[in-house]
Amino acid sequence: MNFLEILILIFSFLINFSLSSFNIPQIVTQNDNSIFNKKPIKEIKNFKRYEPEWESLDSRPLPSWYDDAKVGIFLHFGVYSAISYGSEWFWNSWINDKNPDYVNFMKRTQNPSFTYPDFAASFTCELFNATEWAEIFADSGAQYVVITSKHHEGFTLYPSSYSFNWNSVDVGPNRNILKELSDAVRKKSMKFGIYYSLYEWFNRMYLDDKFHAFFKQTYVNNKVWPELQEIIHLFKPEVIWSDGEWEAPDGYWKSKEFLAWLYNDSPVKETVVANDRWGMGILCKHGDFYTCTDRYNPGVLQEHKFENAMTIDKKSWGHRSDAKIEDFYTSEELIKEIITTIAINGNILINVGPTKHGTIEAIFADRLRDMGKWLRINGKGIYGSRPWKYQKEGNSTWFTMKNGEERDSVFIFVIDYPYDTNTIVLKTIGNYIDDKSKVKLLGYDEDIEFQLIDSKSAFEIKFPEKRFIDKAGLFAAWTFEIDIPKKN
Numbered sequence: 001m002n003f004l005e006i007l008i009l010i011f012s013f014l015i016n017f018s019l020s021s022f023n024i025p026q027i028v029t030q031n032d033n034s035i036f037n038k039k040p041i042k043e044i045k046n047f048k049r050y051e052p053e054w055e056s057l058d059s060r061p062l063p064s065w066y067d068d069a070k071v072g073i074f075l076h077f078g079v080y081s082a083i084s085y086g087s088e089w090f091w092n093s094w095i096n097d098k099n100p101d102y103v104n105f106m107k108r109t110q111n112p113s114f115t116y117p118d119f120a121a122s123f124t125c126e127l128f129n130a131t132e133w134a135e136i137f138a139d140s141g142a143q144y145v146v147i148t149s150k151h152h153e154g155f156t157l158y159p160s161s162y163s164f165n166w167n168s169v170d171v172g173p174n175r176n177i178l179k180e181l182s183d184a185v186r187k188k189s190m191k192f193g194i195y196y197s198l199y200e201w202f203n204r205m206y207l208d209d210k211f212h213a214f215f216k217q218t219y220v221n222n223k224v225w226p227e228l229q230e231i232i233h234l235f236k237p238e239v240i241w242s243d244g245e246w247e248a249p250d251g252y253w254k255s256k257e258f259l260a261w262l263y264n265d266s267p268v269k270e271t272v273v274a275n276d277r278w279g280m281g282i283l284c285k286h287g288d289f290y291t292c293t294d295r296y297n298p299g300v301l302q303e304h305k306f307e308n309a310m311t312i313d314k315k316s317w318g319h320r321s322d323a324k325i326e327d328f329y330t331s332e333e334l335i336k337e338i339i340t341t342i343a344i345n346g347n348i349l350i351n352v353g354p355t356k357h358g359t360i361e362a363i364f365a366d367r368l369r370d371m372g373k374w375l376r377i378n379g380k381g382i383y384g385s386r387p388w389k390y391q392k393e394g395n396s397t398w399f400t401m402k403n404g405e406e407r408d409s410v411f412i413f414v415i416d417y418p419y420d421t422n423t424i425v426l427k428t429i430g431n432y433i434d435d436k437s438k439v440k441l442l443g444y445d446e447d448i449e450f451q452l453i454d455s456k457s458a459f460e461i462k463f464p465e466k467r468f469i470d471k472a473g474l475f476a477a478w479t480f481e482i483d484i485p486k487k488n
């Protein structure tokens with residue numbers, strides 16, 4: 001080795017040393033699009049620094065946009081969308097579980113040497129138009145969109161510096177899906193979030209760490225940390241939806257350190273919300289909002305903000321061609337799911353599985369359009385609302401409330417039409433109204449008749465004639481608004 005080589009070696013050692021003393025990845029964070037350079041809204045007042053301890057992290061106030069937004073769209077999009085069979089767990093079901101259904105599917109459709117990564121070539125997205133997607137989502141009434149930046153298969157929807165040749169620019173669509181979608185979503189004034197699977201079924205670094213009982217952290221240090229930070233610098237997501245955490249403790253994932261960085265020093269520290277999937281046993285205990293189980297809708301008031309992440313195709317998150325018509329939520333069922341979630345302190349994240357062509361199938365678009373129709377009329381009782389003292393009466397009537405300047409509003413959602421009587425009788429609300437209280441039906445112009453029965457123990461609301469309701473375009477669930485005095 002000559003003198004020059006030694007000099008270069010020392011120099012590169014010094015550079016590496018000084019860079020590795022920061023946790024920030026060595027990437028260019030400047031983005032060409034002006035939308036990314038917009039200063040984040042200062043959501044969190046009295047900003048303080050957080051320690052990498054759950055007690056400190058849990059003391060962070062929830063950025064208010066999230067509790068007001070209520071409705072989001074979830075997208076599962078990846079190489080599994082190209083196979084479109086069974087579910088997004090295809091690779092695992094086929095190779096790890098050796099599930100006969102999947103093994104036979106491969107025998108029927110491919111030659112024996114065909115591997116899962118070979119499917120990436122048919123993940124073409126030739127019809128993908130992010131503006132069209134954003135229009136569909138905005139029309140649905142959704143306020144935010146969360147997409148899989150990387151699912152358990154490891155394929156990233158942007159040219160990750162840590163996923164060479166297993167990303168949407170190097171193979172498949174040859175497009176930066178995250179960039180196109182985040183731009184389009186923000187142009188429609190919705191928030192953009194990313195789902196990120198911590199683990200990967202077949203990543204050798206991960207499997208080796210697992211083999212060493214997670215005493216090694218090669219995968220976390222060289223993949224998860226730098227990649228997550230790269231995504232956050234590039235796309236400034238307002239939601240971090242972590243998943244794939246359950247095999248290893250939060251200490252292995254360095255989750256507390258990551259969240260402290262996210263809340264203290266990341267470019268989205270004032271607006272970002274993170275879920276609860278940060279390590280074995282953390283689910284439903286820590287995080288800005290809890291997801292607990294998939295499709296979590298527990299039916300009773302939750303003290304901590306939660307999110308019901310559910311799927312329009314009841315059996316899969318990713319697109320699948322083997323779905324039957326009865327596997328899809330009807331519009332009425334979807335709207336009821338929204339109401340019963342919001343009433344108990346939840347947000348709802350409604351999942352759509354786009355096709356490998358980059359399109360949203362008509363059945364998903366239909367459900368989203370109906371949801372939008374309903375929310376345009378009834379959204380006053382949804383967006384920005386809070387749970388009321390009571391969340392429901394019986395199984396057909398649900399409540400939310402809003403604080404007003406002079407008087408508060410209670411919203412009553414009737415999810416089964418009272419065809420027999422054309423009236424509803426409620427026991428909960430009579431004691432909260434006064435002489436000034438009026439009842440309105442959202443989307444209907446005239447005041448609604450009501451009366452107290454048995455000195456306030458029951459309150460009866462009379463629906464207008466059903467033909468007038470239908471003519472006004474009201475459907476699926478009917479919302480009454482009652483103004484009540486502020487309680488002092």
Ligand SMILES: *[C@@H]1O[C@H](CO)[C@@H](O)[C@H](O)[C@H]1NC(C)=O
Pocket residue numbers: 129130131132
């Ligand atoms: C994408 O969709 C938008 C909205 O429908 C349309 O205006 C635009 O022309 C489309 N872009 C392409 C490349 O087709």
Ligand SMILES: *[C@@H]1O[C@H](CO)[C@@H](O)[C@H](O)[C@H]1NC(C)=O
Pocket residue numbers: 394395
């Ligand atoms: C409400 O729903 C629950 C759970 O589905 C059921 O057990 C109960 O009987 C229902 N109550 C009424 C009054 O219909």
